[in-house]
Amino acid sequence: MSIGKQIKAMRKIRGLTQKELAEKCSMADSAVRKYESGKIVPKIEMLKRIADALEMPVGAFLPSMGLGESTGSRIKIARERQGVTQAELAEKMGVTPQSISQYERNIINPKPETIKKFADALGVDARWLEVGEYEDNSLSGEEQQLLRYFRIMSPEGQHVALERMDELSQHPRYKKDF
Structure with missing residues (x-):
């Protein structure tokens, strides 16, 4: 998944609009649009601000940039x-x-x-x-990102993540309508 798609996915997970993310990062919302569309790749300093605003480690973005993971x-x-x-x-x-x-x-x-x-x-x-991607084409970019996050967690972190996913999957707001 491209870095722009990761930013967009995490922004949506956090329930933020592009404008809200831009405000948290002290940047123009047009910059967020350009990052998410892949027109430009944020420099590491800006990526750090985005990661902070999304309350996630900057390292979570680095594998898709070809850094930090091999x-x-x-x-x-x-x-x-x-x-x-x-x-x-x-x-x-x-x-x-x-x-x-x-x-x-x-x-x-x-x-x-x-x-x-x-x-x-x-x-x-x-x-x-x-x-760093999966052969299974049935997995969306977001699903692949979840697997990447899960794999970099300690066993304790994985356990907590699964508990939280279970909680979220039971909440009416987050259930799919079939």
């Missing part, structure tokens, strides 16, 4: 979530622990077939490992 970091995240050591993953994949370390530190960029092996060994989506 294939190596996603491999490490997935491995740690599985509770697997580098040595255990290496054995499962038939490679050395040193090569796992090099992939995780982005010294070596894995080829597509290696990404597939990582995905199979870790039980995650190969497209997510490669580019």
Whole structure:
């Protein structure tokens, strides 16, 4: 999801208009429109102001800008979530622990077939490992963003997030009309 779409999604989740977000950031609402449409990408200083106004970490935007998250970091995240050591993953994949370390530190960029092996060994989506997006085209950009947020949370944060999602899903205001 582009940074503009992320800004728009989070603005809507927070129940803000473009004008309200602009006021919180001390900028023109035309700038918010340009960011959301993708006509311009905010500089990091402005992104920080937007993140603060939306009450979220600026790092949540960085993966879509190609910063802060890489294939190596996603491999490490997935491995740690599985509770697997580098040595255990290496054995499962038939490679050395040193090569796992090099992939995780982005010294070596894995080829597509290696990404597939990582995905199979870790039980995650190969497209997510490669580019931070999901192969499942049925997921909207907002759903993919929810998954990204969930994956960067600690187990305790994930538990709290699920509790809150359960609360929201029961609230009449937020239920879909089928």
